[in-house]
Amino acid sequence: MTKIHRLVLKSYIPPFILTFFVVIFLLLMQFLWKYIDDLVGKGLNIAVISELLLYTSASLVPLALPLATMLASIMTFGNLGENNELIAMKSAGISLQRIFSPLIFLSILTSLGAFFFANNMLPQANLKMRALLYDVQRQRPELNIKAGQFYNGIDGYSIKIEEKEPRTNLLRNIMVYDHTGNNGNTTVIRADSGYMRVTPDETNLILTLYNGVSYNEIQERARRRRRGKTYPHRKDHFSEQVLVIELQGFGLVRSDENLFRKNYQMMNIEQLEYMSDSLRQVLHEKERDFRETLVKNHLFPRNRIMALNRSRNQELPEITNFDTLYHSLPLNEKISALHSAVSQARSTQNYISTQVINIMSRNKNMRKYQSEWHMKFTLSFACLIFFFIGAPMGAIVRKGGIGMPVVVSTLFFVFYYILSTSGKKAAIEGVLNVPSGIWLSSFVLLPIGIFLTYKATTDSVILNIDTYLNLYKKALLYVQRKLNLQILPMDFKDEDTDNQ
Secondary structure (H helix, E strand, O other): OOHHHHHHHHHHHHHHHHHHHHHHHHHHHHHHHHOHHHHOOOOOOHHHHHHHHHHHHHHOHHHHHHHHHHHHHHHHHHHHHHOOHHHHHHHOOOOHHHHHHHHHHHHHHHHHHHHHHHHHHHHHHHHHHHHHHHHHHHOOHHHOOOEOOEEOOOOOEEEEEEEEOOOOOOEEEEEEEEOOOOOOOOEEEEEEEEEEEEOOOOOEEEEEEEEEEEEEEOOOOHHHOOOOOOOOEEEEEEEEEEEEEEOOOOOOOOOOHHHHOOOHHHOOHHHHHHHHHHHHHHHHHHHHHHHHHHHHHHHOOHHHHHHHHHHOOOOOOOOOOHHHHHHOOOHHHHHHHHHHHHHHHHHHHHHHHHHHHHHHHHHHHHHHHHHHHHHHHHHHHHHHHHHHHHHHHHHHHOOOOOHHHHHHHHHHHHHHHHHHHHHHHHHHHOOOOHHHHHOHHHHHHHHHHHHHHHHHHOOOOOOOHHHHHHHHHHHHHHHHHHHHHHHHHHHHHHHHHHHO
8 A cells, every 4th residue: 555545545534434423413413303202201211312312323324324425535635635735646647546546445345334234234223223212202191192183092091182282281172082991982071171291100190181071971781772772871060170090001111123023124135035025926916816806706797697697597608798688678677787787886996996005005015125125235336426426526626624525515415315215205106116216316426426537537627616707708708799790780781771
């Protein structure tokens, strides 16, 4: 390894490590901002919060690694260009490809490490993070109740509120369905307002209700029940009522992680291939059963024809002429046949709609697993693409520091993220096939990287503002010259007309 290679590596590795952890920190702050309502006020200790942040940080590596690669490469070669070190290397006869070579090798190692991480460590990190976040969200149920939605997280109860004041925690228009008796909606409580809190030992939920009504349907014995008969109920008005609901397992109880392992984000390549093949086989069986059932039982129900012929004492021919059979019927049987046909058509339409939705749902689920399989490779490839965008960009811009590299990196990363997200959604929804949708961002950014590398190798000035100002001045002079050539003959013509 030459001194130039060591210089380039020393200039690249510290910014790469620094920017990687900075990006992880920013993405982690975004995660906390998103789930702040699920974390605050739950009484979580430092160990649980640290564990959740650790797993979340590991799951954010696929987003942070490409951005850190591009940002560090722009900063490295921008500093070398700004300090004229890059010019000195080129003056000594060292080509830009040779200067890039140690970082290209390092980027390849980074890509291989990213693939290993995405295939082996990322599924485990996602599994532990999702399981722990689920357990945290289930803790302290009074904080999880949202206005305008039924909350069914408490066994035996269904609670709905219309409004929740954030400052006083006052609940308005409360409705409580008591299902503890396993008799359906026999006990309903409505209240104008109330408060909800958990006891200090977190074993009971205290629900204090004001100005409400309690409805309780009185159950009778089974032998006394009659169809169409109304049953008595009790209606109690109250100005204040306190409900004590026992909470079982609402502390931070760890769920079994095996409950989440079937999710496509918790699988490696082998597991994704197995699930994709299994889902594809099941999908083909469903499609075959759908076609057979549609033809035999809905489009050509020969059992109906056989029943109709038996009613007319006729034997079923090998090929039935439906028109002849219909015209041979009396008028009342024709009307009955038409009504039966309409009913059968509606039944067939409902069957087709239900089966199409079912097949589309299964196909969409299969595409999720296929998309995740391709995502394992796009992460590695994105690291290489972002290096070949960032390194020549820094050599062209020749601006180090943090300002310009951060702006350029952020713009490219946002563009990449939008393309990646849109392509993945299009692939899952079936708008594009899975490879085209998942690799869309790579296919778009790869030509940009090749173009920038070529321009940096040929010492292009595509990002020099003076170049574009000179082009603008030349274009402006060209337009003025053309306008003068068109205006002058018209002026001469007007002067000749005036003289005449």
